[in-house]
Amino acid sequence: MNLYTTELRRIFKRRLTRIMLVLLVLGLGGIAIAFTANSHKVGPAQVAAAEARAEAEYQQQVKYHEESVRACEAAKAAGAGTDRYPPDCGREWTPTRDNFQAEWFMPYQFDFRDEFGNFIAIFAGIMALFGFVVGASYVGAEWHSGGMMNLLLWRPKRLTVLFTKLGALLSTVLGLSLVLGALWTAAFWLIGRFDGVTGKLTSGVWQSFALSGLRAVGLVLAVAAIAFGLASLGRHTAMALGVAVGVTVVSEIGIRTVMAIIGTPFGDRYVLSTYALAWFSKEWKLFDYNACNFQQGQCAPGELVLTWQDSGLVFGVGTAVVLAAAIWAMRSRDVT
Numbered sequence: 155m156n157l158y159t160t161e162l163r164r165i166f167k168r169r170l171t172r173i174m175l176v177l178l179v180l181g182l183g184g185i186a187i188a189f190t191a192n193s194h195k196v197g198p199a200q201v202a203a204a205e206a207r208a209e210a211e212y213q214q215q216v217k218y219h220e221e222s223v224r225a226c227e228a229a230k231a232a233g234a235g236t237d238r239y240p241p242d243c244g245r246e247w248t249p250t251r252d253n254f255q256a257e258w259f260m261p262y263q264f265d266f267r268d269e270f271g272n273f274i275a276i277f278a279g280i281m282a283l284f285g286f287v288v289g290a291s292y293v294g295a296e297w298h299s300g301g302m303m304n305l306l307l308w309r310p311k312r313l314t315v316l317f318t319k320l321g322a323l324l325s326t327v328l329g330l331s332l333v334l335g336a337l338w339t340a341a342f343w344l345i346g347r348f349d350g351v352t353g354k355l356t357s358g359v360w361q362s363f364a365l366s367g368l369r370a371v372g373l374v375l376a377v378a379a380i381a382f383g384l385a386s387l388g389r390h391t392a393m394a395l396g397v398a399v400g401v402t403v404v405s406e407i408g409i410r411t412v413m414a415i416i417g418t419p420f421g422d423r424y425v426l427s428t429y430a431l432a433w434f435s436k437e438w439k440l441f442d443y444n445a446c447n448f449q450q451g452q453c454a455p456g457e458l459v460l461t462w463q464d465s466g467l468v469f470g471v472g473t474a475v476v477l478a479a480a481i482w483a484m485r486s487r488d489v490t
Contacts, residue, residue: 157309161322170291175330178284182334185276186341193264193349204256212254219248266346267353270339271366275434277338278370285327285378286398292323293382294391312484320382320477327378331371339363369433369462376473383476387483401426417444420458426468433465 165171194200226243296302296319309315346352353359384394405426413421419442422428432438442456 157315157318158322161319162326165288165292165322165326168292168295170295171288174284174288178280178330178334181280182277182338185273186338186345189264189342190345190349192262193345194261195349196260196263200261201256204259207259208254208256209251211259212249212251215249215254219244264342264345264350265353266343266350267355267359270342270346270363271434273338273342274363274366274370277335278373278434281327281331281334281370281374282377284330285374286381286394288327289323289378289381290385290394291391292385293319294385294389294394297386297389298391313481316386316481316484320379323378323382324375327374328371331374335367335371339367366434372466373430373433373469376469379473380476383473383480386480387476419444419456423458423460428460429465429468432460433462433469435462437461 223243223245230243293302296305302315305315306312343352381394381398384397385391387393388397405424409424410421413424418424420440422440428438428440438460440458440460442458444456
């Protein structure tokens with residue numbers, strides 16, 4: 155019997171995998187449905203309604219202003235509390251029609267070209283959570299239940315077993331990411347087509363989406379591999395979950411707090427979420443307002459640019475270190 159095929163079947167037969175898959179589909183579908191319900195095609199009727207509302211708001215504010223001026227003049231005429239009012243009772247602050255733009259009252263309209271990049275990042279975050287939970291529980295449960303030891307009696311080559319399990323996990327996550335990613339893209343294109351606008355979709359725009367999608371899939375696979383490595387290293391699912399919580403707390407709270415206290419320039423460069431932002435945005439700028447270079451009387455803060463290549467190096471090294479530790483533990487430690 156082929157070990158890889160067996161492991162693929164084992165992944166999908168696990169109850170947690172099925173539950174997480176259902177939650178994944180429901181979550182992604184719920185987001186798409188929510189945006190379908192909240193996005194509205196803007197036509198002449200919507201523009202006219204927005205113009206009418208802007209005009210109504212303007213007239214209402216003019217009325218309030220006139221009442222305020224009359225109250226001020228009446229108070230001054232009575233000689234009561236004149237120091238509470240400006241000399242001209244605020245006549246120069248009369249509202250103008252330009253202060254009330256119709257765009258403020260337009261219904262939300264989803265723009266596929268301008269907004270879909272953000273939804274690629276959302277998709278990656280949800281898929282990464284799925285990959286982490288499934289990856290950690292998949293190998294963690296094998297160790298905890300004794301299934302790994304029984305399997306090694308049948309296939310005594312430890313690293314072959316470990317890499318086959320990892321390959322089955324990553325191919326599963328990759329396949330789901332590609333299928334659901336294609337459906338995710340189609341869903342939001344349809345939202346733009348029928349309930350919003352798609353914008354001008356040139357080959358360059360689609361290429362940019364494709365590259366963002368590749369970076370998203372790469373991050374999802376890295377997260378799944380790290381979860382697998384940590385659970386294998388600790389021989390328990392809780393090991394991966396504990397490390398994830400610990401790293402999040404230390405990185406997002408501890409490091410930020412310490413860097414702020416000691417005044418380290420560009421302290422956020424030591425925080426993992428900064429590299430996640432740079433990964434999806436292609437680059438992320440950090441500013442140091444304590445190092446102002448005054449140009450034309452204005453503060454020009456120090457600037458540090460982190461690129462997606464920097465993020466790739468950080469995530470790549472982290473993944474390699476965790477997997478190397480898992481391999482070392484698999485080769486060196488007693489599996490009984």
